[in-house]
Amino acid sequence: MAQFDTIITGGTIATASDTFDADVAIRDGKIVALGHDLGAAERVIDAKGKLVLPGGIEAHCHIAQESATGGMTSDDYRSGSISAAFGGNSSFVPFAAQHRGMSVTETLDLYDSRAEGASVIDYGYHLIVADPTEKALQDELPAAFARGVTSFKVFMTYDLMKIDDSQFLDILSVARSHGALTMVHAENSGIIKWISDRLIAGGHTAPRYHAISHPAAAEAEAINRAITLARFVDAPLLIVHVSTPEGAGLVAGARLEGAKIFGETCPQYLFLTKEDLDRPGMDGAKFMCSPPLRDTATQDALWRHVQAGTFSVVSSDHAPYRFDETGKLANGPEATFKQIANGMPGIAARLPLLFSEGVNGGRITLNQFVALSATNAARIYGMHPRKGTIAIGSDADIAIWDPSETRRISVENQHDNMDYSPFEGREVTGWPVTVLSRGEAVIENGALVAEPGRGRFIHRERPDFTGYPGTQTPELDPAWNFGAEIN
Ligand code: URP
Ligand code: ZN
Ligand code: ZN
8 A cells, every 4th residue: 555645746835934845745634744755655746847835725705695685695615615726725714694683603503504515625614793792792702712713703884784892892802812813894884874875965876986985094994993992902803805005004003013913905905996996887896895996006005015914814805796686786787886785706816816916926925925825814713734834744735836827817717606707807827726625636737626515614723823912901900800811
C-alpha cells in the first residue's frame, strides 16, 4: 500500500509568510509532509509551473438566506458551494440569519437543514442577531458558541434588522465573555432614511439614487460609533464591507492603538464604481449593494488600505438576487431604489480578481494574497491552523493556481445560480484549476468532481486575538458584572 493518499509535486507553495518549492503529501485528509522525494502515493498531482496555495475561505456570503422582507438568495448550499469551489475556495462561512420572532436555536437548526447534504466544501455560519432577547443573550448565544458558531453579526441599519446601541453593547459583551467575534454592517440608518425620503418625494427613484442615499458620512459615523462601543467594552469587532477611505481610516486608527478591530472590504469596492448604477433602464439594479459603489479615487484609497494591512479579509459579500421577478425585479420594472434587493454575486470572482489585479498587478505580494484570501479569515474566525494554511497537521484544503492563465469573467464560468455577473467581460490572469478539500478533489483541471453533501460543518473555536492588547475602560469595573469579563 502506498505511503500517502496524494502527493502534489513540483509546485511552488505559498503561505501567508513564505514561498518555497516543495511537494505536499496528504494522508487521511491532512497534510502530513512537505519536502522533496517524499515517497509513494495513490495519486500524484503534477503542479509544475503552478502555485500551491491554501484553499480560499470565503467569509462573507449570503447563501439560502431570506432577507427580512422575504426575498430568497438565488444560491443554496449546493450551487453556492460549487461556485465558491470554482473560485478557488475550499471552505465558506455564510450567514444564518435570525429574524425577529425567531429564536437563535431555531435559526441554526434551519440553516443546518439547508446546508446538510448540499455543500461540496466545508462550511460554518456567522449568526446574524436581529432579536437579542434576554433568552438569546443569556442562553442562546452561549449555546451557539458551544455549537461552533463563534461569530455574531449585527446590523446598524435596515429597519427590520437593526439593533440599537444598547443592544449592540449587550451582544458585544456576551461575545467578549465567550471569546466570540462580533461583525457589523455599519451605516447610519437615520442619514440614509432622511436622504432617501427626500429623493423619493422628489421623484428621484432610479437605481443611481441608491448611491446618493448612502453617503460616505453614513458609513463613517456608524463605523466610528461601532468602534467606540466595542472599545468601551473591550470586545473584538470586525467591520464588514468597508467602502470608504473615511471608514478604512477609522479601522486603521483603532488598530494602530492596539484595539481588537478588524476590517473587511470587497472586490466590488475595488473594481466597480457608482457609474455602474447609471446604466440604462433598470440595469443599474444589478450593481446595487449596501454600502454602495463609490468612485475611482475611493478604489485607489481602499487598495492602499489593502496593501497597508488595514483590511484583514477581502470577501465577496456574495448576495445573489437574479435580474428577474425572483430577485432584483420582484417589485416590478418601476420599483424605486428602496424597493430593490441589495447585493450582488461574486463568490467565484473574488479570488481571480484579487489575484490578477493584486498579485499580477503588483499591488500586493503573493503572501498577502494568501493572508487576505484564507489565513486571516481562519485566524479571526477560529479555524486556524486546521484551515487557512499549508502546514503539517492542517486539513489538506488546497487550491492549485495557474498564475499565467488568462480568462474573461462571465456569468457562464461563475457556476452560480445567477443570470448576470457584475464583473462580466473583465479579463483576469491567474486562475484556480484544482481545488482539494480535506485531500479530496472538488475541482480538478477546471471540472467539478465532487458530490454535493461531502462538505462538513466546521465546528469553529474561539478566535485567537494574540497581539491585540485592547483597552480596559476604567468605568467598567468587572466587579460590577457587566458581562464583559473573559470567562
Ligand atoms: O447589499 C448587500 N451587501 N447585501 C447583502 C447584505 C449585507 O448587507 O451584507
Ligand atoms: Zn452588510
Ligand atoms: Zn453581506
